[in-house]
Amino acid sequence: MRIRWVVGAVLAAAVIGGGPETPPVEAQCAGGYDVKAGSNFAPCPPAPKLSLYKRLGGREGIAGVVDDFVANMVADPRVNGRFKSMPPPAVFKLKSNLSDQICEASGGPCSYVGRDMRATHTGMQVTEAEWSATVENLVKALDKRKVDAPSKQELLGMLGSMKRDIVGH
Numbered sequence: 001m002r003i004r005w006v007v008g009a010v011l012a013a014a015v016i017g018g019g020p021e022t023p024p025v026e027a028q029c030a031g032g033y034d035v036k037a038g039s040n041f042a043p044c045p046p047a048p049k050l051s052l053y054k055r056l057g058g059r060e061g062i063a064g065v066v067d068d069f070v071a072n073m074v075a076d077p078r079v080n081g082r083f084k085s086m087p088p089p090a091v092f093k094l095k096s097n098l099s100d101q102i103c104e105a106s107g108g109p110c111s112y113v114g115r116d117m118r119a120t121h122t123g124m125q126v127t128e129a130e131w132s133a134t135v136e137n138l139v140k141a142l143d144k145r146k147v148d149a150p151s152k153q154e155l156l157g158m159l160g161s162m163k164r165d166i167v168g169h
Contacts, residue, residue, distance in 0.1 A: 052158075053108035055151045059099070062106070066098045068141035078133040082124075105158045117165035124169065131167050135160075 056062050070091065074083045086094070103110030114120070135156065142152045 051107035052151055052154050053103060053106040056102070056106055056147060056155070057145070058108065059103060059110070061145065062102050062108070063095075063099050065138075065141050065145050065147070066095050066102065068144050069098070069138050070095055072137035072140050073134065076133055076137055079130050079137070082130075102155070102159075106155065117162045118169060121166045122169045126167050126169070128167060131163060 053062075056065065070083070074080050083091075097112065097114040100110045101112040101114065104112045138156070138159070139152065142155070147155075
């Protein structure tokens with residue numbers, strides 16, 4: 001009879017939530033080893049890698065990079081002829097499209113709905129020198145925002161795949 005009572009009490013505690021709590025992952029891992037009971041100090045699993053979107057600071061971080069990038073382009077005599085005379089609504093649309101494009105490419109919740117790069121740049125005759133200046137201006141914006149080197153390389157790799165649709169058309 002006593003055994004039934006004990007079993008019943010244990011089951012009730014488990015159902016109600018009175019059982020022992022699992023410590024948070026941070027408490028289970030110390031010095032790179034899993035220290036929870038019965039683990040024999042196995043190595044902790046690697047922390048999940050944040051998406052590029054999150055590493056760039058989400059929408060706000062991306063918008064900041066884009067603002068700095070566009071400012072760099074306007075200030076750069078190698079490419080500013082293409083941007084100086086843009087009316088404010090066109091600048092807003094450019095920034096919005098760039099932000100959405102980077103957000104989507106980096107794994108964020110945005111959708112780029114602008115034209116594809118070939119259609120956008122056909123007839124512009126963007127030169128190799130202008131492409132290089134554009135990349136330098138983006139790197140400068142990423143550096144200003146203190147984006148780490150691996151994230152910077154990942155983003156540049158994604159955007160670099162568009163070069164064939166932008167240069168020379």
